[in-house]
Structures are given as C-alpha cells and as structure tokens.
Amino acid sequence: MAAIWAARHGAQVSLLEGSTQCGRKILISGGGRCNLLPTNSSIHDFYTSGSRNVLKRLFRTWRLEQIQNFFPQELNLPLEEEEATGKLFPQAQKAKIVRDTLLEAAVQAGVQVLCPFRVVAIEKFDDGFSLHQEEGKSLHCHSLILATGGMSVPQTGSDGFGYRLAKKLGHKILPTYPALVPLTSQDKELQQLAGLSVEVGWRAVKNNKTLDQGVQPLLFTHQGFSGPAILDASHWVVRDKAELLVAWENYSTEDWEPYLKSRVRQGLLKALADQLPRRLAALLLARSGLREDMRCGNLDRGKTQTLFRNLCDFPLPIHSNRGFAVAEVTGGGIPLHEINPSTMESRKCPNLFLCGEILDVFGRIGGYNFQWAFISGRLAGEQAAKSLLEH
Ligand SMILES: Cc1cc2nc3c(=O)[nH]c(=O)nc-3n(C[C@H](O)[C@H](O)[C@H](O)COP(=O)(O)OP(=O)(O)OC[C@H]3O[C@@H](n4cnc5c(N)ncnc54)[C@H](O)[C@@H]3O)c2cc1C
Structure with a gap:
C-alpha cells in the first residue's frame, strides 16, 4: 500500500521484498480467505501504549468507508461481508486475489518490484540511504519506507529483523510480545x-x-x-x-x-x-x-x-x-511518539518513514490489522513521495 501511494504521487519507487514472494502473510490471513477489513471500527479496536489521540488523528487520514470503497472502485476487487461476524473478505474468498491485486496495482503505478531482495544492513548518508543485500549488492535511495512487519509467523519473512534495522537508524524498540495468540x-x-x-x-x-x-x-x-x-x-x-x-x-x-x-x-x-x-x-x-x-x-x-x-x-x-510461531501479530515495537503523525516520518532519522506492524499498534481480530497497515502505509507512501518531490 505504501509503494502504491508513493508511486501514485510521482515518486520513482522500488519495493524490496526479502522473502521469495511478496505478501506471504496476506496469503495465510483469515484462514486463506483474507479478512481484509472490518465493516465497522473505532479507536477502541486498537491497542498502543502510545497516545490514543495520535492514533485517532492517523485514522482520520483514511476513513474505513474510503478504504472499503478503494478496493472495489480503484482496484476492481469486490468485497463481501460475512454476516455472522461483520468481517469483510474478497468476494472470491481467496487471499491470493488480494495479494495479486495489490502487487498488480503497485506495478501499474510504476513500482519496480525486487524480489527476493533481503536487506541485511542500511547505511545512512546526507543524501539518502544505501540498502545492502547479503550478496554484496546494494541500492541507493533518497527516502526509505520501512514496512518490515513484526515477528509473528517468521517463515513469512517478517522475522523481527526490521526492528534491528530501525534500531540502527536511531529508534527505540518497546518490548515485543506475541499478541492475538492462543x-x-x-x-x-x-x-x-x-x-x-x-x-x-x-x-x-x-x-x-x-x-x-x-x-x-x-x-x-x-x-x-x-x-x-x-x-x-x-x-x-x-x-x-x-x-x-x-x-x-x-x-x-x-x-x-x-x-x-x-x-x-x-x-x-x-x-x-x-x-x-x-x-x-x-x-x-x-x-x-x-x-x-x-x-x-x-x-x-x-x-x-x-x-x-x-x-x-x-x-x-x-x-x-503459543508464541510468535502462531501469534497473529506482534505487540510493542517502535513507539508512536518517534514518528511525526502527519507524515509517518521518523523523528529520529530524516527521510525514513515507518508503517504497519513494526510500529507499536495492533488491532483485535476482524480485519483491523490490515486496516492499520493500509492507513499507515498509504500515509507513509504519500508523504514520502511529497517530501522527495519538494527537494
Ligand atoms: C496467521 C495470520 C493470519 C492473519 N489474518 C489476518 C486477517 O485475516 N486480517 C487482518 O487484518 N490481519 C491478519 N493478520 C495480521 C496481518 O497479516 C498483519 O498485521 C499485516 O500483514 C502487517 O502488515 P505489514 O505490512 O506491516 O507486515 P507484513 O505483512 O509482515 O510484511 C512485511 C514484509 O517485509 C518483509 N521483510 C521483513 N524484513 C525484511 C528485510 N530485512 N528485507 C526485505 N524484506 C523484509 C517480509 O518478508 C514481509 O513480506 C494475520 C496474521 C497472521 C500471522
């Protein structure tokens, strides 16, 4: 979502995915059907040890109804409500369609997808960042959006390494713990x-x-x-x-x-x-x-x-x-007060933007975690592109 919105706002975007395919967590979500969004949500459906006012502000940037319309209207992905639970799933009831549609939208917006490209180290320079791969290959960029997720179900690619990258760039990591866990x-x-x-x-x-x-x-x-x-x-x-x-x-x-x-x-x-x-x-x-x-x-x-x-x-x-092996999300992470809530830009490292589960926010079960990932991702993408083009 961050890549789509950054590209839509005119930035030249590369999406670096460390795993062998993008969006593996989407594929296993909602029992393989992907519970994409809830039908209703309020601030009480989300948890953070940070400011709830900041959270409220972030949620106002892309209202649930707008996100619910975004998928059918802009991505041609109709959603269907499961009546008993009020959860929204893709009409096709297949998580793969969600992953493929998002990836296609990114490519159509001009995003270059580099997969697999596992970032093992990040160097910060005055004019941007160098992202290094294990094989010695690296890539330079002016702005960086870190969307490496948490550390639940690590075989999907989000194994907590992103926290280490963020720490090296100056961020504090609040203690992490398995949440939404049996x-x-x-x-x-x-x-x-x-x-x-x-x-x-x-x-x-x-x-x-x-x-x-x-x-x-x-x-x-x-x-x-x-x-x-x-x-x-x-x-x-x-x-x-x-x-x-x-x-x-x-x-x-x-x-x-x-x-x-x-x-x-x-x-x-x-x-x-x-x-x-x-x-x-x-x-x-x-x-x-x-x-x-x-x-x-x-x-x-x-x-x-x-x-x-x-x-x-x-x-x-x-x-x-049952631990991170089966937990649906990770609690804790990068504190909300370390980002600027108008832009998702890091207060510790200029031109670094953060979104999704890596931050100290998660929702209850029912599509709330994707809602958070989408809201924070869109804002990070849009604002990263805007700040880049202003320079
Ligand atoms: C079993 C399960 C079911 C779930 N079902 C639902 C559901 O139905 N509805 C819902 O709302 N939420 C659900 N969730 C939660 C939801 O999937 C996550 O909250 C959401 O995917 C977080 O998005 P994200 O983009 O922040 O991180 P992720 O989706 O984890 O994506 C992070 C990506 O970064 C990549 N990455 C990590 N480190 C590096 C690196 N060093 N270099 C390059 N790439 C890297 C990873 O490979 C990964 O693809 C579920 C979670 C699980 C585990």
Whole structure:
C-alpha cells in the first residue's frame, strides 16, 4: 500500500521484498480467505501504549468507508461481508486475489518490484540511504519506507529483523510480545474438551480491575485455549499478566438463579447440560464438589455460590502462550511518539518513514490489522513521495 501511494504521487519507487514472494502473510490471513477489513471500527479496536489521540488523528487520514470503497472502485476487487461476524473478505474468498491485486496495482503505478531482495544492513548518508543485500549488492535511495512487519509467523519473512534495522537508524524498540495468540494450559481435564467451542463473556482482570471484556466464542484445544475470545484477550495475559474470567454462554448469576429455581426437581447435570455442552457441565459440577444427580432444589447457599463462581466467573488456568510461531501479530515495537503523525516520518532519522506492524499498534481480530497497515502505509507512501518531490 505504501509503494502504491508513493508511486501514485510521482515518486520513482522500488519495493524490496526479502522473502521469495511478496505478501506471504496476506496469503495465510483469515484462514486463506483474507479478512481484509472490518465493516465497522473505532479507536477502541486498537491497542498502543502510545497516545490514543495520535492514533485517532492517523485514522482520520483514511476513513474505513474510503478504504472499503478503494478496493472495489480503484482496484476492481469486490468485497463481501460475512454476516455472522461483520468481517469483510474478497468476494472470491481467496487471499491470493488480494495479494495479486495489490502487487498488480503497485506495478501499474510504476513500482519496480525486487524480489527476493533481503536487506541485511542500511547505511545512512546526507543524501539518502544505501540498502545492502547479503550478496554484496546494494541500492541507493533518497527516502526509505520501512514496512518490515513484526515477528509473528517468521517463515513469512517478517522475522523481527526490521526492528534491528530501525534500531540502527536511531529508534527505540518497546518490548515485543506475541499478541492475538492462543494460550496454553496444563489442566488435563480442560485439555480433554479439545474441539469444543463455547460462547463466553470474558473479562481480563488485574488487581480487581477489569482491563477489558468481550463476548465471543472460546475454543478448547489440546494445548489450552483459542478462538476469538482468547485471541482478543491474550495480550492482557501475555503483557499484563492479567487473569481471564469467563461466564459460559455469557450467562450471569441473574440468569442462572431463576433458571435453577424453575427446575427444583431436576438433576443438576440435566439442568446445566440443557444450556451448556454436557462435558463442560459435568466438569463444572465436579469442580464445584456437586453430584450430577443432585436436585437443583437441594443446593445449599455455600454450594450455590461455588457453582455460580464456576459458571459465571471461571478463572481460566493459563500456563503460557503459543508464541510468535502462531501469534497473529506482534505487540510493542517502535513507539508512536518517534514518528511525526502527519507524515509517518521518523523523528529520529530524516527521510525514513515507518508503517504497519513494526510500529507499536495492533488491532483485535476482524480485519483491523490490515486496516492499520493500509492507513499507515498509504500515509507513509504519500508523504514520502511529497517530501522527495519538494527537494
Ligand atoms: C496467521 C495470520 C493470519 C492473519 N489474518 C489476518 C486477517 O485475516 N486480517 C487482518 O487484518 N490481519 C491478519 N493478520 C495480521 C496481518 O497479516 C498483519 O498485521 C499485516 O500483514 C502487517 O502488515 P505489514 O505490512 O506491516 O507486515 P507484513 O505483512 O509482515 O510484511 C512485511 C514484509 O517485509 C518483509 N521483510 C521483513 N524484513 C525484511 C528485510 N530485512 N528485507 C526485505 N524484506 C523484509 C517480509 O518478508 C514481509 O513480506 C494475520 C496474521 C497472521 C500471522
């Protein structure tokens, strides 16, 4: 996106891709279908440890509706909404079409694509940069846009080396961590529920304070937990060591209380299993110290409280996370205050521009990360070209 907009604004642009093909991460995105954008978004869908006002300003430079129109109108790539989730996919439901269309648009705009060209070192001169390849080949440019991504799924080419390049050019790198990542558990009984997906109301809690919450499906896996609820909540656990509490099916005590009262003669397992997957219901009863055939009407106060805690505030026993190998994005990175938010130009190194996941911004699942990459990429490309042509 940065290359397209730089070329559209009259710059002579070379796109250097270190991997054997461009946009490999696009190819694996959205389960191979590429969830290109969300239908709606707000600033609350994004995370940064930097200024939210800066983020707001950046998002105003290319509004979601304009990006949604850009693909069908300017790139002839129609999008389709997945009704259940509100996610936008290419109508063809193939990520490859997105990658090919973007690459074609770059070439049509006059971009020279050099692939593979892995940059192993960058030298800064008064009049620009020299980008060096391992084989000794190098290329000189006046302005440089660093769009090397984060370090999640490193075999796609974004292996974190870009952070080292940025550091050499004077940037600070905030500690990086896997975000939007499945979590692991050593709880064997919960692991045995692998494959089960349950809607949950989740809360990330630290020191009795709720940091974030949502209502999404949770998937039990052989290693622990995944699914949209876990991916979106994971960074609170990985970065802030928060606890995750879930309400199964998002039912509260106020939902369960009258429900159980209306079934006083029924056995607990039957009553719970009418609302929850049976294996989960049985496990929650066992953990509450209750017999499956105990009648709903025979619960005493203490046992009811334990049961309600397990039903509505179940603390997920989390051990760790699955790491960068499977994380969808990288948290941390180059702090927002080290760029000029009007131009995406580095405040540390003139004529260097930064965009995408390398910066300390990421979105939740649902197309928000491409939205960020597109917004920051377009602005970086446009402004890099403008500053170049002004000289
Ligand atoms: C499995 C998975 C699924 C995802 N699904 C979605 C989704 O459906 N929707 C969504 O919005 N987001 C999704 N994401 C996140 C999204 O793909 C990224 O946030 C986005 O691609 C970031 O864009 P970027 O251009 O900043 O970096 P990247 O897409 O990572 O691109 C960086 C490029 O720089 C190249 N590079 C790195 N170092 C060098 C170097 N030294 N020299 C030359 N080239 C270099 C890399 O090879 C790479 O091609 C997913 C991520 C993963 C891992």
